[in-house]
Amino acid sequence: MASQPQSKNPLLRLAQPLFWLLDELSPELESAARLDALKSEVRTRLAAFKQAAQAAALKADSVEAVHYCFCAALDQAGSRVRGRADGLRGVWLHHGLLMQLYGEKDFGQRCRSWITKLQETPNASENALGVIAQLMERGLRDERGMPLPKIQLVHQWSPVEVIPSAATTPQRRHVTIANSAAEHQRIHVAVSNPSGGAVEPSDVLITVGMPVQEAAPSQELSPQRSWRLIVIAVVVTALVIGLAWVTYRQHLDNQALASQVSALEAQVAKRQEPLEDRIARALTSETGASQFGLSTEGDRIYIVFSSGMGFAAGSADITPMLARQLERLAGVLTTDGKVTIVGHTDDSPGARGRTETNLALSAARAMAVGRNLQAHGLSETRLSTMGRGAKEPVGDNKTAEGRALNRRVEIVLDRQRASVPERASPTTAGD
Structure with missing residues (x-):
């Protein structure tokens, strides 16, 4: 007897539930509860995929490559989920798949190397390459967001390999x-x-x-019976319309209630997340962790930007990159505590025609940052600025690396109103 048609690619057949979950991770997803459920289901499906592939004695390198690329594709899709009012932004990455399963912070730094390795044996690795090609069509990129190298398959798999169509049923x-x-x-x-x-x-x-029966001869209805049927029909129609209206109103009420619940979930999630985590998530979205420093001490949070990222040499004009970062920072500063901005420089002499001294340059940069935060809604009564020049180095001014560490702008956030303590600033990457 003929068997049901099977996919020619066993890896693709085993991975179909993962493709369905990947398609559901769209930027329009708004429910925090659904996102949590997807996280749990994704982990279960990934484990089941790996176990089934190993039980089928499929090529170990191919199984591992597909498993890794699925983790990268799901993390990349999860990072694009925003939710209502950006309430779900970055939530997926708190427990990312690559971090949990591979100890990686990037979004798939090994995807490119896996593809290169598999293409060295195109015939033996064609099943894995076919699955990864499908992931690339759904948006899989490398860790920098760049397109991955195009995959040339020995046999072209048709789209029916992922979603069966009527032609193969x-x-x-x-x-x-x-x-x-x-x-x-x-x-x-x-x-x-x-x-x-x-x-x-x-x-x-x-x-x-049922057996076919001959229709009984039709009988004419009396006028009285006809009117009764008309009245019954009108009453039934009115009842149906009324029931439909009540159902429609309940549907609208349920939609409004669901919207309110989603908004409350987003607010609760924001309030429960520590301020330093929100700051880190907002700033990391553009610069990466190497362009700023973040530390806490008691009720204070210390943020350090390198001058190389925020200012041209000898200038107090804020660069567009730092301006965007300050706008994001102002959006998450929900405390009423004091905000102190401190400018620092190295001990190199200032260039002529610009700010005359390092002390004046550091003060000018601190004031520029303060004005920018004030323009984005931060109260002037909370702000204070100062320049320290080269008085508080955190690196050796005799080396280029040390001087780069010393050229910085530090923002100190008090959760409660208090003076800023004297302390060494956390280090960041240089200019």
Whole structure:
């Protein structure tokens, strides 16, 4: 007997549930509860995929490559989920798949190397390359967001390999048999297959119908009975319309309630997340961790930007990159505590025609940062600025690396109103 058509690519067949979950991780996803459920289901499906592939004795490198690339694709898709009012932004990456399963912070730094390795043996690795090609069509990129190298397959898999279409579904033969006294007897039907070969029992749809009866002669209705039927029809129609209206109103009320619940979930998530985590997530989205420093001490949070990122040499004009970062920072500063901005320089002499001294340059840069935060809604009463020049180095001014560490702007956030303590600043990457 003929068997149900199977995918020519066993890895692709085993990975179909993961493709469905990947498609559901869209930027329009708004429910925090659904996102949590997807996280749990994704981990279960990834483990099941790996176990099934290993049980089928599939090529170990191919299974590991597909597993890794799925983790990268799901992390990249999860990072794009924003939710209502950006309430879900970055939530997926708190427990990212690559971090948990591979100890990686980037979004798939090994995807490119896996593809290169698999393409060295294109025939043996074609199943894995076919799955990764499908992931690339759904948006898989490298850790920098750049397109991955195009995959040339020995045999081109059709789209039916992921989502079966009607073209690959076995044709059903429909046989109708009039019911008789043998209604409960077993029925044997022989059906021919135009394409040749045997026909599966599941491919035959048998309908047992009731015996055909002749219609009784029609009888004319009396006027009184006709009016009764009309009244009944009107009443039934009114009841149906009323029920439909009540159902519609309940649907609208449920939608409004769901929107309120989603908004409250987003607010609760924001309030529960520590301020330093929100700051880190907001700033990391553009610069990466190497362009700023973040530390806490008691009720204070210390943020350090390198002058190389925020200012041109000898200038107090804020660069567009730092301006965007300050705008993001102002958006998450929900405390009422004091905000102190301190400018620092190295001990190199200032260039002529610009700020005359390092002390004046550091003060000018601190004031520029303060004005920018104030322009984005931060109260002037909370702000204070100062310049320290080269008085508080954190690196050795005798080396280029040390001087780069010393050229910085430090923002100190007090959760409660208090003076700023004297302390060494956390280090950041240089200019």
